[in-house]
Amino acid sequence: MTETNSNHDFLEEIITATPGAETLITCLQCGTCGGSCPSGSDMDNTPRQIFAMINAGMRDDVLRSNTPWYCVSCYYCMTRCPREIPITDIMYTLKNMAVRAKLYADSDAPDFSKTFISFVENYGRSFEVGLASRYHLTHKPLKKFDMVPFALNMLMKNRLSLRPERIKNIGQLQAILNEAKTLEGV
Amino acid sequence: MRYGYYPGCSLSSTARAYDMSTKAIASPLGIEFEEVEDWNCCGATEYFSLNKTAAYALVGRNLALAASQDNLEQLTVPCSACYLNLKKTDYYMGKYPKLANLTNEALAAGGLSYKAGSLTIRHLIDVVVNDVGYDAIAEKVVRPLKGLRLAPYYGCFIVRPEISEEPLDDPEYPTHLDRLLTTLGAVAVDFPLKAQCCGGHMTQISAETGYELIRRLLHNASQHEADAIVTICPMCQLNLDAYQSHVNRHFKTNYSMPVLYFTQMIGLALGIEPKELGIGQEFVSAAGMVNKIGTEPEIPEPVKPRREKDDKSLPMPRKRVEG
Numbered sequence: 001m002t003e004t005n006s007n008h009d010f011l012e013e014i015i016t017a018t019p020g021a022e023t024l025i026t027c028l029q030c031g032t033c034g035g036s037c038p039s040g041s042d043m044d045n046t047p048r049q050i051f052a053m054i055n056a057g058m059r060d061d062v063l064r065s066n067t068p069w070y071c072v073s074c075y076y077c078m079t080r081c082p083r084e085i086p087i088t089d090i091m092y093t094l095k096n097m098a099v100r101a102k103l104y105a106d107s108d109a110p111d112f113s114k115t116f117i118s119f120v121e122n123y124g125r126s127f128e129v130g131l132a133s134r135y136h137l138t139h140k141p142l143k144k145f146d147m148v149p150f151a152l153n154m155l156m157k158n159r160l161s162l163r164p165e166r167i168k169n170i171g172q173l174q175a176i177l178n179e180a181k182t183l184e185g186v
Numbered sequence: 187m188r189y190g191y192y193p194g195c196s197l198s199s200t201a202r203a204y205d206m207s208t209k210a211i212a213s214p215l216g217i218e219f220e221e222v223e224d225w226n227c228c229g230a231t232e233y234f235s236l237n238k239t240a241a242y243a244l245v246g247r248n249l250a251l252a253a254s255q256d257n258l259e260q261l262t263v264p265c266s267a268c269y270l271n272l273k274k275t276d277y278y279m280g281k282y283p284k285l286a287n288l289t290n291e292a293l294a295a296g297g298l299s300y301k302a303g304s305l306t307i308r309h310l311i312d313v314v315v316n317d318v319g320y321d322a323i324a325e326k327v328v329r330p331l332k333g334l335r336l337a338p339y340y341g342c343f344i345v346r347p348e349i350s351e352e353p354l355d356d357p358e359y360p361t362h363l364d365r366l367l368t369t370l371g372a373v374a375v376d377f378p379l380k381a382q383c384c385g386g387h388m389t390q391i392s393a394e395t396g397y398e399l400i401r402r403l404l405h406n407a408s409q410h411e412a413d414a415i416v417t418i419c420p421m422c423q424l425n426l427d428a429y430q431s432h433v434n435r436h437f438k439t440n441y442s443m444p445v446l447y448f449t450q451m452i453g454l455a456l457g458i459e460p461k462e463l464g465i466g467q468e469f470v471s472a473a474g475m476v477n478k479i480g481t482e483p484e485i486p487e488p489v490k491p492r493r494e495k496d497d498k499s500l501p502m503p504r505k506r507v508e509g
Binding site for chain 1: 195198199200201202224225226227229230231232233234235236237238239240242243244246247278281282284285288289291292293294295296297298342343346347348357358382383385386387388390391392394395399428432466467468469
């Protein structure tokens with residue numbers, strides 16, 4: 001067996017992008033991760049399957065899967081994994097890669113993240129009103145009509161700010177973030 | 187005791203009540219906060235989903251600013267998501283030199299740098315139960331929460347992932363909040379799902395997934411006859427409280443479970459007035475529960491509409507109250 005094909009490139013890429021992920025090759029396929037996952041029933045593939053697919057080099061199938069986007073970051077799998085694979089961190093890496101490869105068809109989750117961070121990059125703080133109105137206008141707007149009474153209720157309870165707060169040294173933050181993006185090559 | 191304070195974005199919007207109650211109990215408990223100058227958002231889970239290097243740098247700026255401020259050594263964080271991001275970045279920068287170098291290279295573009303381990307990142311509840319301590323809190327209780335059955339809800343990030351030499355508590359069945367509530371005079375009910383996930387941002391991107399996770403928690407707390415759920419995280423509070431009516435509509439359930447912050451419960455026990463603790467900002471009114479412990483003045487309970495909105499039965503005359 002001299003298998004030195006491109007199958008391992010995907011695995012290597014994930015390991016490089018995720019500190020501690022070299023343990024991925026030791027996955028036992030025990031399924032503790034999927035069994036511990038609160039949102040596992042909504043996933044295309046359980047985390048266990050994803051790891052088998054990664055080890056088999058099935059790059060496109062993995063990046064098309066909804067699995068990382070349905071990860072709720074509860075870290076149960078990571079706490080319980082007998083091989084101490086940083087599973088949640090790997091899910092974040094897969095999301096990074098899926099967005100860049102433009103393979104994940106449903107845009108809801110990626111766009112929510114993008115909208116969220118656009119406010120952070122421009123103001124240094126998150127901004128719920130802007131996030132909700134921009135995101136809900138572009139994603140299934142008809143289904144989101146019940147967001148209006150919800151938002152009004154939030155306002156009446158004094159739980160929303162109508163204007164975003166901007167940090168003083170936004171220039172410094174933007175310089176840092178731009179440099180980080182250059183370093184990562186995006 | 188003097189601590190750096192990183193409030194996070196939620197505390198000036200959706201979780202204003204958490205901010206108010208934290209500030210209200212700080213001085214009675216002898217805690218002094220110094221807010222990190224010009225802090226920025228921690229990126230929540232969103233930045234890590236898109237761009238990891240930038241996400242670590244975003245958190246890194248906060249660490250760098252806090253570490254350079256007046257020799258701060260301990261940074262207190264009330265929001266569990268911010269807590270994890272700050273703690274994890276500090277921990278990973280110490281464990282993985284490559285990540286530390288990359289983050290510092292980015293920070294250098296803004297004239298900053300951070301050395302892992304310069305700060306100890308601590309969740310607010312850690313400071314309250316371990317630095318102030320249960321005994322000192324018990325001594326200050328003037329209005330015991332007698333007769334209240336409370337479900338202690340920890341959520342995820344306070345106990346998982348385990349990235350500390352000395353973990354705060356068990357990753358699956360923590361008990362420190364239970365003990366705190368007992369110290370305040372309440373009954374901490376058994377709450378098997380106490381460290382399960384509230385769904386985070388799922389209410390926004392896949393509502394049905396999110397609602398199911400919220401339903402499980404409300405169901406579990408109701409099963410154990412809790413008067414309220416007590417939380418330590420703004421995201422958990424928002425999901426369980428503000429989306430409770432959505433969950434009820436979706437599953438045709440009828441939960442009416444107030445969700446309060448542990449700081450509000452401490453404040454009540456210390457005799458602070460409910461209004462000063464932001465009680466009243468919750469969607470599911472806590473008035474009935476708060477009135478149980480005899481606060482003065484009583485907060486008015488909301489008037490129930492004559493007919494529930496989705497009541498499909500025929501309108502009938504209301505029963506006259508006897509006497």
